[in-house]
Structure formats: C-alpha cells, structure tokens
Amino acid sequence: MSTLTWTPDAPGELLPGWRAADVAAADAARLATGVDLMAVAAHALAGRCAALLRERAGGVSGRAVVLLVGPGNNGGDALLAGASLRRRGAGVTALLLADRAHEGGVAGLRAAGGRVIRPHPDDEADLHHAADLVRDADLVVDGVLGIGARGAVRGAAHDLLERVALRGGAVVACDLPSGLDPDTGALSGPVLPADVTVTFGAAKAGLLLPRGRHVVGELVVVDLGLEEHLPDPALHLVRDGGAPDLPGPHVAVRWPRPWRDADKYARGVLGVAAGDDRYPGAAVLACSAAAASGVGMVRYVPADGRAAAVDPVGPLVLRAVPELLVQPLADVGRVQAWVVGPGVSEPDDPRVRHVLEEADEPAVVDAGALQAAARLTREGTLRRPDRLLLTPHRGELERVAGVLGLERREDAVDTARDVVARTGAVVLLKGADTVVLTPEGRTTVVPGGPPWLATAGAGDVLAGVAGALLAAGTAPGRAATLAAHVHAVAAHRASRGGPLHAALVADEVRGVVADALGARVPGEGLASGGAPVLWDDGARD
Numbered sequence: 001m002s003t004l005t006w007t008p009d010a011p012g013e014l015l016p017g018w019r020a021a022d023v024a025a026a027d028a029a030r031l032a033t034g035v036d037l038m039a040v041a042a043h044a045l046a047g048r049c050a051a052l053l054r055e056r057a058g059g060v061s062g063r064a065v066v067l068l069v070g071p072g073n074n075g076g077d078a079l080l081a082g083a084s085l086r087r088r089g090a091g092v093t094a095l096l097l098a099d100r101a102h103e104g105g106v107a108g109l110r111a112a113g114g115r116v117i118r119p120h121p122d123d124e125a126d127l128h129h130a131a132d133l134v135r136d137a138d139l140v141v142d143g144v145l146g147i148g149a150r151g152a153v154r155g156a157a158h159d160l161l162e163r164v165a166l167r168g169g170a171v172v173a174c175d176l177p178s179g180l181d182p183d184t185g186a187l188s189g190p191v192l193p194a195d196v197t198v199t200f201g202a203a204k205a206g207l208l209l210p211r212g213r214h215v216v217g218e219l220v221v222v223d224l225g226l227e228e229h230l231p232d233p234a235l236h237l238v239r240d241g242g243a244p245d246l247p248g249p250h251v252a253v254r255w256p257r258p259w260r261d262a263d264k265y266a267r268g269v270l271g272v273a274a275g276d277d278r279y280p281g282a283a284v285l286a287c288s289a290a291a292a293s294g295v296g297m298v299r300y301v302p303a304d305g306r307a308a309a310v311d312p313v314g315p316l317v318l319r320a321v322p323e324l325l326v327q328p329l330a331d332v333g334r335v336q337a338w339v340v341g342p343g344v345s346e347p348d349d350p351r352v353r354h355v356l357e358e359a360d361e362p363a364v365v366d367a368g369a370l371q372a373a374a375r376l377t378r379e380g381t382l383r384r385p386d387r388l389l390l391t392p393h394r395g396e397l398e399r400v401a402g403v404l405g406l407e408r409r410e411d412a413v414d415t416a417r418d419v420v421a422r423t424g425a426v427v428l429l430k431g432a433d434t435v436v437l438t439p440e441g442r443t444t445v446v447p448g449g450p451p452w453l454a455t456a457g458a459g460d461v462l463a464g465v466a467g468a469l470l471a472a473g474t475a476p477g478r479a480a481t482l483a484a485h486v487h488a489v490a491a492h493r494a495s496r497g498g499p500l501h502a503a504l505v506a507d508e509v510r511g512v513v514a515d516a517l518g519a520r521v522p523g524e525g526l527a528s529g530g531a532p533v534l535w536d537d538g539a540r541d
C-alpha cells in the first residue's frame with residue numbers, strides 16, 4: 001500500500017480538503033471567467049505522467065501509455081493529457097469504457113496520432129485484449145470517473161478494473177482514483193491504487209480521509225485559481241515533518257511551552273483517574289505518557305477511594321513516575337484537567353462519577369468512562385461537554401452511539417459526527433488513522449502510527465498525552481489533534497519497522513516533542529526563541 005505525500009511541498013501545517021460539490025461549484029465560477037480549465041488540468045497531468053515515465057521507465061518516447069476513459073470530463077482530461085504524451089513520443093492507447101466519451105478529447109488524441117479503442121462490454125475477447133494492454137503498459141492513466149462519480153464503477157470499466165487491479169506498473173489517477181467516493185473516501189468495487197493522484201483545483205476530502213488515503217499515492221494538487229470561489233474546507237489533514245517519524249510543523253507552532261518563570265501549578269496539574277485491580281497497567285501508561293508530555297504535576301487517583309498506602313496500583317504508578325502524587329478521591333488537590341476511564345472496569349466507579357458529574361475542569365474521557373458520558377448525555381446531566389474530549393475506538397463509538405440511541409451509520413466518521421452533535425463534546429476517533437471532530441464542525445485527519453500500534457495500552461498512552469495538553473490549557477480539539485500526531489510519530493520511532501509495546505511509545509513522546517519544539521517555525525525563528533510564550537487558549541483553532 002502506498003502512503004500519501006503531497007507535492008509541491010505546500011506551505012502550512014494542514015492540507016485542506018473540500019467536498020466535490022464545492023469544488024464543482026468553484027470550477028463553474030472559474031470557468032465563467034473564461035479560463036480553459038481542462039487545458040490547464042490536462043497540461044499538469046501530462047507533465048506529472050511524463051516525469052513518472054522518466055523515473056520508472058527511463059523516458060517518455062516509445063513508452064506505452066494506456067488511458068482508461070469514462071464518460072465525462074474526467075475522461076476528457078485523460079484524453080487531452082494522452083494527446084500531449086503522444087506528441088512527446090509515447091505510444092498512447094485510449095480505452096473508451098462507457099457508451100460516450102469527451103468528444104474534444106477523443107479528437108485531440110486522434111489528431112496527435114493516438115489510438116482509440118472501444119472494447120465491447122459484453123465481448124469477452126475485447127475485454128481480454130484490453131486487460132492485456134493495461135498489464136503491458138508502462139503507465140496507466142485512470143480517467144474513468146472524477147467528481148461526477150456516483151457509487152461503484154459500473155459497466156465495462158468495472159469489468160476491466162476487476163481484471164487489472166493487481167497489475168504492477170505505474171498508475172496515475174486523474175483527479176481521483178476511480179471508485180473512490182470524493183467526499184467520504186469510501187472505496188466501492190474494484191479500484192486501481194495510484195502511484196500518483198493528480199487532483200485539480202483543490203484536494204477532495206475523500207483523498208485525505210482514512211479509507212481513501214491509502215489508494216492515492218503521492219498527491220499533486222494542480223492550482224486552477226479556485227481559492228476565491230471555494231468555501232471553508234470540509235476537513236484538514238495534519239502533515240508530518242517529511243517522514244512518518246518526524247513531527248510536523250503543527251506541533252512546533254501549537255504545542256504549549258512553559259514561560260520563563262513558570263511554576264509547576266501554573267504549568268498544569270493533571271488528575272488521572274485510571275486503572276484498577278484488573279487493569280493496573282493502564283494507570284501506569286497514562287501517567288507515564290502525561291509526565292513525558294510536559295505536564296507540571298500528576299495526581300493519581302486510585303480506585304475505591306483507597307489511600308496510597310493500601311492501594312495496589314499506586315506503588316506501580318509511583319515506580320514508573322516517582323514524582324507523581326497518589327491521592328484518594330476524597331483528598332485530591334486542585335487539578336487543571338482530568339484523564340478518566342483508561343483501565344476502569346467498574347461502570348459505577350466513583351472516580352467516573354466525580355469527573356463527569358461534579359468536576360468542572362476539562363477532561364479526556366476514555367474507555368471505561370465513555371458509556372457513562374453517553375448515559376449522562378441522554379439524561380441531560382453531562383457537565384461541561386464543551387470541555388470534554390471523548391476518545392473512543394470504533395467499537396466504543398458504536399456502543400456510545402447505541403446508548404445515545406443514534407441511527408446506525410455505515411461510516412464510523414459519520415457516527416462520530418453524530419456523537420459530537422448529540423454530546424457537544426470533541427470526539428477523537430481511534431483507528432489506523434485518527435479523526436478529530438469538533439462541535440464547531442471542524443474535522444481533522446491525523447495520519448496514524450504503524451499497524452504495530454494496534455496493541456494493548458496504546459490508547460492509554462494517547463489519553464495521557466492529551467490530558468497533559470488539556471492541563472496546560474490547550475482547547476480539546478487542538479489537544480486531540482496534537483496528541484494523536486505526537487502519539488503516531490512516537491509509535492513510528494518506537495517501532496522502527498518492527499514490534500513495539502505501549503510503554504515504549506510513552507518513552508518516545510518526550511523526544512518527539514523536543515524535536516518539534518527545537519524545529520524552526522517559519523517566520524518566527526526558533527520556536528522556543530527567547531520571548532515568553534504563554535499557554536495559549538486554543539483560539540487559533
């Protein structure tokens with residue numbers, strides 16, 4: 001599977017993505033100014049195809065290019081790019097896979113000397129021949145469907161894609177890989193994973209969402225001058241620092257830093273209400289990760305109101321983080337934020353009740369506290385939802401949605417959006433990639449760690465990192481995005497391509513943050529440079 005990178009090296013911390021309808025409307029507005037958008041799009045597409053041919057096949061002239069052409073303008077782009085490649089000496093064959101094809105495109109390719117074939121959808125020999133052409137090509141341009149796509153690819157294109165889906169040669173997707181839903185990234189039917197996706201005018205949201213991201217390859221966004229015609233983006237993707245184990249500029253700019261004469265209380269005290277006799281390790285992991293993230297102090301609150309002297313979990317936590325305080329619920333000192341739920345197995349744990357029903361500080365609500373948050377939402381008694389960050393994985397999200405009585409959705413991101421709307425809290429949806437959704441309607445996709453991160457306790461580490469950020473005054477939405485990114489980068493470092501366990505991820509967190517803060521922030525010199533930087537209040541999200 002390819003991973004997504006994007007070119008040119010766009011400035012900024014986040015890559016925005018838009019809904020197909022918004023891009024189509026912007027296209028129309030721009031077309032009305034008299035610009036030949038298709039010519040610009042096809043020119044850029046041909047340029048990237050030529051570059052890929054040079055990289056992969058040693059040149060353009062004499063190389064075999066096959067165009068998969070659908071009924072609309074997407075096929076038109078591919079045909080015109082094919083004409084350009086033909087003029088550069090490539091052998092270009094267009095396979096027309098629908099009952100109609102862009103007329104100007106077909107004429108342009110023919111005029112340049114390209115070959116045009118229309119395989120009969122019911123003729124086995126025709127399809128067989130077409131599949132052979134695709135398999136033997138140095139480069140395939142996927143121009144079957146673009147933003148006009150509705151559902152899985154149908155007809156001859158479907159049958160052909162099914163036959164060639166696992167071919168080895170280079171694939172360039174025109175605007176988007178056909179079969180990928182431009183809004184949700186859902187893949188239906190056969191899809192040719194692309195080495196490069198050349199997308200026009202603006203990145204489509206589906207190219208950045210978890211399900212779509214992995215068939216996009218390198219993403220090239222062609223500037224069509226649409227900026228002034230586009231509304232706010234539907235979502236953003238967080239960029240890394242150039243490699244998965246390097247933190248991106250997002251962290252350098254937004255991670256809270258202590259000012260010069262800060263003290264431990266002002267820097268943020270985190271209460272951790274996690275772990276019990278069944279799951280003591282969750283407390284260790286959440287506290288270790290919080291300490292590694294730069295919190296001023298951790299107060300660990302054991303189960304059942306037990307004093308430190310008799311609680312069996314306290315000594316384990318103290319061994320991992322000697323500087324923390326073990327304080328039973330009745331005696332816990334002031335905190336600026338909470339982590340509640342990791343490793344909490346009793347639904348009636350008094351710590352959960354305290355944090356969700358009595359406390360007013362911001363809180364990360366994870367694992368054993370999620371259903372209680374849902375139940376209290378239903379009963380209308382959940383306190384300060386706008387200061388809560390819910391961190392479910394898919395299974396937990398389903399259960400939360402069930403308690404809330406929400407309609408079943410096919411896509412977990414849609415379910416998460418419904419949970420945000422119903423609870424008024426930020427939701428961080430865990431998975432191979434992480435998606436953060438806020439009540440203000442902001443959706444941020446954070447590229448995940450390696451699949452090795454799907455391991456017990458990894459979520460406890462994430463909760464600790466996010467809790468430290470909340471304690472420092474970072475708003476829940478921003479804390480979620482920062483924590484998920486640092487967690488993923490730390491996991492890449494802990495893994496180095498091989499197995500990891502959760503405690504190793506917590507160990508890497510400190511180095512990831514240090515590297516991010518040592519990095520230069522564009523226009524600001526050294527990120528940590530001299531002048532006091534106050535914990536900010538999240539207003540910049």
Ligand SMILES: NC(=O)C1=CN([C@@H]2O[C@H](COP(=O)(O)OP(=O)(O)OC[C@H]3O[C@@H](n4cnc5c(N)ncnc54)[C@H](O)[C@@H]3O)[C@@H](O)[C@H]2O)[C@@H](O)CC1
Binds near residue numbers: 024075145151152154
């Ligand atoms: N609008 C513009 O000005 C620009 C459009 N451009 C290109 O035009 C594309 C959009 O063109 P269109 O609106 O013609 O849409 P498409 O080229 O995506 O094709 C949509 C057509 O395919 C058919 N179709 C839809 N879903 C199907 C399915 N599941 N299986 C089989 N056939 C299906 C429908 O008949 C529909 O008319 C963009 O993706 C982009 O490549 C670019 O040239 C840039 C400028």
Ligand SMILES: Nc1ncnc2c1ncn2[C@@H]1O[C@H](COP(=O)(O)OP(=O)(O)O)[C@@H](O)[C@H]1O
Binds near residue numbers: 367450
């Ligand atoms: N396939 C995967 N690839 C990468 N990261 C994953 C994958 N599956 C889960 N993760 C990440 O691993 C962590 C698992 O958290 P969680 O399910 O809460 O585990 P636990 O409850 O054992 O701590 C999350 O950060 C999640 O995003």
Ligand SMILES: [K+]
Binds near residue numbers: 074142146178
């Ligand atoms: K396409």
